[in-house]
Amino acid sequence: MSGEILRAVDLRKTYLSRRAPPVEALAGVSLEVRQGERVALLGRNGAGKTTFLRIASTLLRPTSGTIQAFGVDVDRHPERVRPYIAVVPQEGKPFFHLTPREQISTYLRARGLSRETAHARTEAALEQMGLTDFANRLSITLSGGQRQRTMVATVMATEAPLLYLDEPTIGMDPFARRSVWESLRGLTRKGSTIVLTTHYLDEADALSQRLYIIDGGKVLVSGTAEDLKRSVGGTLKVFLPEGAAAIDRFRSFGTCVPDGAGLTVIVAPERLGELMGLAVSSNLTATVGPVTLEEAFLHVVGRSIHEDE
Numbered sequence: 001m002s003g004e005i006l007r008a009v010d011l012r013k014t015y016l017s018r019r020a021p022p023v024e025a026l027a028g029v030s031l032e033v034r035q036g037e038r039v040a041l042l043g044r045n046g047a048g049k050t051t052f053l054r055i056a057s058t059l060l061r062p063t064s065g066t067i068q069a070f071g072v073d074v075d076r077h078p079e080r081v082r083p084y085i086a087v088v089p090q091e092g093k094p095f096f097h098l099t100p101r102e103q104i105s106t107y108l109r110a111r112g113l114s115r116e117t118a119h120a121r122t123e124a125a126l127e128q129m130g131l132t133d134f135a136n137r138l139s140i141t142l143s144g145g146q147r148q149r150t151m152v153a154t155v156m157a158t159e160a161p162l163l164y165l166d167e168p169t170i171g172m173d174p175f176a177r178r179s180v181w182e183s184l185r186g187l188t189r190k191g192s193t194i195v196l197t198t199h200y201l202d203e204a205d206a207l208s209q210r211l212y213i214i215d216g217g218k219v220l221v222s223g224t225a226e227d228l229k230r231s232v233g234g235t236l237k238v239f240l241p242e243g244a245a246a247i248d249r250f251r252s253f254g255t256c257v258p259d260g261a262g263l264t265v266i267v268a269p270e271r272l273g274e275l276m277g278l279a280v281s282s283n284l285t286a287t288v289g290p291v292t293l294e295e296a297f298l299h300v301v302g303r304s305i306h307e308d309e
């Protein structure tokens, strides 16, 4: 197994303000990331994902707990960690008065790369992120998605050993998102390690090898996307458009979620035949599909919200 790159132990952050009550954004987060992994942090708005990434990337100090990157304490020695990390911040924007080509190459030069390497990496990143046609336009004239692509291209081009990406594909079209996924996979193949957040659960499923669901500043669940899907009781879902009224007949098969007149049943594959038989004998139409990560997320986080109430 590859070495450990990032380790947080009982990390806590409380934001203090003179005008408002304190906010406990992280309430004891522990996690580990190994070299070459792509790990996604998932969670509702305000869960604490950005706070975690800001601490990990030396932009914010924790209230307590420890976080180490490459075996170095991030809070005590931020200057030793910074050369090895690169960050796409949430809602970051490229410099408006620079073109994407200038933005990427200037950043690489500032990180100490040679002129030749900076040039080659800039051209490759522009190409990978489909920015070639806009490479010489001021960023202020670019569309939202084009600006976001510029941000991601800038950070990818660093090929830093540890990359933090906070909602990297926000506002990108489905083609651009897939370019990002492909590029990030390529970077981890070369040995980089990636920690990202996303609200697109298809993206987390396609891209991350492991995920942590953060809720209320704590890790609620960790594991693979498959683990999470299995934890909801099966790997298939059956949708019965007129099934809500018959919910009691289906409860024994697994989690039942009514939605208007419809009913979704999460079912283990070995009981699918029996369930479909019951649907037919009940005169109900049914469609079968895989459980998505989004459904598993709604189920797991929804259960936790319910328990808190």
Ligand SMILES: Nc1ncnc2c1ncn2[C@@H]1O[C@H](COP(=O)(O)OP(=O)(O)OP(=O)(O)O)[C@@H](O)[C@H]1O
Pocket (backbone or CB within 6 Å): 015, 016, 017, 023, 024, 025, 043, 044, 045, 046, 047, 048, 049, 050, 051, 052, 090
């Ligand atoms: N500077 C700050 N001062 C006070 N509270 C803050 C500050 N920054 C964040 N918070 C609060 O801390 C909590 C965690 O915020 P954070 O930005 O880490 O969430 P997030 O998981 O990234 O959410 P999102 O998915 O919306 O980006 C929220 O309740 C937020 O309002």
Ligand SMILES: [Mg+2]
Pocket (backbone or CB within 6 Å): 049, 050, 051, 090, 166
């Ligand atoms: Mg955030």
